[in-house]
Amino acid sequence: MHRRTFLKTATAVTAATAAAATVSSPAVSQNLRKWRMVTTWPKNLPGLGTGAQYFADQVTRCSGGRLTVQLFSSGEIVPAFESIDAVKSGTVEMGHGCPYYWKGKAAAAEFVSNFPFGLTAQEYNAWYHFGGGDKLCDELYADAFGCKFLVCGNTGVQHPGWSRKEVNSLADFQGLKIRMPGLGGEVMKRLGATVVNLPGSEVPTALASGTIDWAEWNNPYGEASMGFWRHAKYYYATGWHEPGTCLELFVNKASWDSLEDDLKAIVEQCAFSTTQVMLSEFQARSGPVLDQFINKHGVIIKKLSDEQIKKLGSTSAEVLTEITGRDAMAKKVFDSMNKFRGEQKVYSDVAEADFLRARSLDYSWPAAS
Amino acid sequence: MHRRTFLKTATAVTAATAAAATVSSPAVSQNLRKWRMVTTWPKNLPGLGTGAQYFADQVTRCSGGRLTVQLFSSGEIVPAFESIDAVKSGTVEMGHGCPYYWKGKAAAAEFVSNFPFGLTAQEYNAWYHFGGGDKLCDELYADAFGCKFLVCGNTGVQHPGWSRKEVNSLADFQGLKIRMPGLGGEVMKRLGATVVNLPGSEVPTALASGTIDWAEWNNPYGEASMGFWRHAKYYYATGWHEPGTCLELFVNKASWDSLEDDLKAIVEQCAFSTTQVMLSEFQARSGPVLDQFINKHGVIIKKLSDEQIKKLGSTSAEVLTEITGRDAMAKKVFDSMNKFRGEQKVYSDVAEADFLRARSLDYSWPAAS
Numbered sequence: 001m002h003r004r005t006f007l008k009t010a011t012a013v014t015a016a017t018a019a020a021a022t023v024s025s026p027a028v029s030q031n032l033r034k035w036r037m038v039t040t041w042p043k044n045l046p047g048l049g050t051g052a053q054y055f056a057d058q059v060t061r062c063s064g065g066r067l068t069v070q071l072f073s074s075g076e077i078v079p080a081f082e083s084i085d086a087v088k089s090g091t092v093e094m095g096h097g098c099p100y101y102w103k104g105k106a107a108a109a110e111f112v113s114n115f116p117f118g119l120t121a122q123e124y125n126a127w128y129h130f131g132g133g134d135k136l137c138d139e140l141y142a143d144a145f146g147c148k149f150l151v152c153g154n155t156g157v158q159h160p161g162w163s164r165k166e167v168n169s170l171a172d173f174q175g176l177k178i179r180m181p182g183l184g185g186e187v188m189k190r191l192g193a194t195v196v197n198l199p200g201s202e203v204p205t206a207l208a209s210g211t212i213d214w215a216e217w218n219n220p221y222g223e224a225s226m227g228f229w230r231h232a233k234y235y236y237a238t239g240w241h242e243p244g245t246c247l248e249l250f251v252n253k254a255s256w257d258s259l260e261d262d263l264k265a266i267v268e269q270c271a272f273s274t275t276q277v278m279l280s281e282f283q284a285r286s287g288p289v290l291d292q293f294i295n296k297h298g299v300i301i302k303k304l305s306d307e308q309i310k311k312l313g314s315t316s317a318e319v320l321t322e323i324t325g326r327d328a329m330a331k332k333v334f335d336s337m338n339k340f341r342g343e344q345k346v347y348s349d350v351a352e353a354d355f356l357r358a359r360s361l362d363y364s365w366p367a368a369s
Numbered sequence: 370m371h372r373r374t375f376l377k378t379a380t381a382v383t384a385a386t387a388a389a390a391t392v393s394s395p396a397v398s399q400n401l402r403k404w405r406m407v408t409t410w411p412k413n414l415p416g417l418g419t420g421a422q423y424f425a426d427q428v429t430r431c432s433g434g435r436l437t438v439q440l441f442s443s444g445e446i447v448p449a450f451e452s453i454d455a456v457k458s459g460t461v462e463m464g465h466g467c468p469y470y471w472k473g474k475a476a477a478a479e480f481v482s483n484f485p486f487g488l489t490a491q492e493y494n495a496w497y498h499f500g501g502g503d504k505l506c507d508e509l510y511a512d513a514f515g516c517k518f519l520v521c522g523n524t525g526v527q528h529p530g531w532s533r534k535e536v537n538s539l540a541d542f543q544g545l546k547i548r549m550p551g552l553g554g555e556v557m558k559r560l561g562a563t564v565v566n567l568p569g570s571e572v573p574t575a576l577a578s579g580t581i582d583w584a585e586w587n588n589p590y591g592e593a594s595m596g597f598w599r600h601a602k603y604y605y606a607t608g609w610h611e612p613g614t615c616l617e618l619f620v621n622k623a624s625w626d627s628l629e630d631d632l633k634a635i636v637e638q639c640a641f642s643t644t645q646v647m648l649s650e651f652q653a654r655s656g657p658v659l660d661q662f663i664n665k666h667g668v669i670i671k672k673l674s675d676e677q678i679k680k681l682g683s684t685s686a687e688v689l690t691e692i693t694g695r696d697a698m699a700k701k702v703f704d705s706m707n708k709f710r711g712e713q714k715v716y717s718d719v720a721e722a723d724f725l726r727a728r729s730l731d732y733s734w735p736a737a738s
Contacts, residue, residue, distance in 0.1 A: 362679065
């Protein structure tokens with residue numbers, strides 16, 4: 001509890017007890033807040049739902065119950081894609097989701113998630129904390145949604161996904177029936193694919209029947225229960241379209257402003273901690289699941305060819321340039337991230353990438369025990 | 370404040386006011402703690418000192434001053450390498466440092482930092498949060514140091530460093546006078562290098578005079594002010610020896626146990642948040658500094674050859690096996706991390722590494738503006 005608040009409360013208690021020699025209920029409970037947090041996820045969805053629950057629980061713990069956060073899954077109070085309206089209007093105090101869900105209301109929100117050939121999760125967090133990302137996201141969310149923004153999670157690299165057939169060349173993209181939402185889907189369409197929009201629940205059946213040739217989802221942990229491996233043998237790994245998708249906390253601006261400084265600090269620290277914990281969950285769980293895909297289910301891991309990647313890269317650039325040409329705030333956000341990307345590109349290649357190259361070489365090593 | 374604690378305090382206040390109709394000072398101040406945190410860093414050392422200060426400030430903010438953490442730089446209360454003794458004995462309540470500093474007291478502590486050809490920062494955090502690392506580190510620190518352990522920072526990939534001459538083959542390691550502490554230095558010694566121990570302050574002069582041919586430090590941000598580029602033209606990037614060094618918070622066990630649940634939660638969340646913020650600072654700042662090394666100071670970036678890396682890998686394996694053969698707890702920690710490493714190796718190669726490969730290819734892209 002903030003010291004001044006404590007003293008104020010203590011004074012109130014003193015006044016009350018001086019009068020009645022007992023603690024009146026309102027005096028004790030006046031600073032106990034119960035906030036509702038809507039999410040765009042089913043309850044305890046691996047990684048995303050569990051991460052949002054971790055955040056809610058930690059805020060409640062850290063505040064000693066002064067700010068209790070109750071999580072509601074998608075549909076419990078409002079449908080997933082109305083979450084930000086519910087927070088903006090004050091129906092609920094906060095929400096957890098993915099920025100690109102709000103691109104129809106503000107084009108720039110799509111880039112707050114990241115963009116094709118953009119930033120790794122580690123680079124994204126660096127942009128947010130030290131590259132001006134925090135202020136820029138705050139500005140966008142205040143103006144467009146009446147919300148305070150905080151980064152609150154990251155999926156890490158997402159993979160283009162599951163294909164029923166080998167797709168070895170640019171020519172193989174022609175006529176490919178693919179389920180891939182967002183900017184990735186737009187790029188694939190321009191390269192000749194037929195993009196099919198399907199809600200998540202229909203994807204396994206569509207892949208099984210051949211209605212689609214290819215299904216994008218997210219990463220091995222998120223895909224563990226989907227059973228795509230039953231219908232598609234090839235897992236394309238090269239995560240060009242979503243290299244590290246940011247998850248978000250959005251808080252009604254008036255609710256945020258009403259918080260004492262210590263509660264604001266708690267919400268911030270728990271959001272940043274959740275970013276690390278959520279990314280850790282995806283990383284920790286995806287490794288063993290990928291191993292099962294390969295060694296238990298016979299899935300074949302494929303990397304996209306240089307030819308395919310270069311064309312995906314230049315086509316992504318076209319799509320991004322069109323969006324930033326239409327919307328000034330989208331351009332402002334993209335320019336900030338793109339400048340940061342330029343500063344990190346060489347560094348990440350000699351840091352993370354060159355270490356991983358070294359580690360993957362063949363040398364004797366103690367067996368796991 | 371935890372609700373039950375609040376009610377208890379309120380009851381105490383009631384009793385006091387019923388007797389004296391005023392709030393007695395002890396009743397108000399009894400829960401205000403001022404803790405001292407020693408660190409193994411100079412004040413505001415870029416990344417490490419600034420990160421430790423961030424942690425201290427955030428705990429103070431989140432607790433509304435109920436737990437004020439005052440940071441002391443190395444030498445202010447005790448010399449850096451006596452920090453853990455000062456915390457164990459209760460001279461101060463907490464400390465921030467790097468686990469491998471305590472390997473002389475407990476061999477396993479060296480692995481808590483990470484190990485050559487070990488885990489990336491992202492994998493390390495995943496091991497800590499979801500691979501059993503938290504419990505194992507807690508066990509080690511309780512038994513060996515009388516402390517509670519929390520992960521609290523990561524440097525990201527460290528680089529083997531600065532060489533006055535090209536070192537293109539295994540033969541070139543012979544007789545190389547190198548400043549590289551820790552396990553990396555031990556491996557280099559076995560490959561024929563002459564390892565020179567030098568305190569940090571003497572490294573630039575030794576490199577300038579040719580007393581050493583090669584100096585290891587950490588990463589571009591940490592090296593920005595050292596001026597190594599004045600004396601050595603080649604920057605070897607391949608971070609085999611320290612792929613993501615963990616920083617730590619250690620708290621006197623009795624002090625930790627005395628905290629209310631909400632303050633424990635605050636310390637935990639601030640430590641995890643600091644891990645992300647510190648890693649973000651190293652990442653964000655290293656990119657532009659590396660660019661300056663290359664484009665302003667003419668430094669030549671070098672990657673180690675496959676031949677060099679494979680021998681460094683198998684020699685690292687020998688060194689690690691010797692250490693784990695001598696110490697049961699070191700073996701327990703290494704085995705846990707090594708099992709996790711085995712589960713993540715293929716996944717990180719198709720996730721982070723394959724995305725970075727794709728991004729680095731040549732395709733048209735919007736210029737930074």
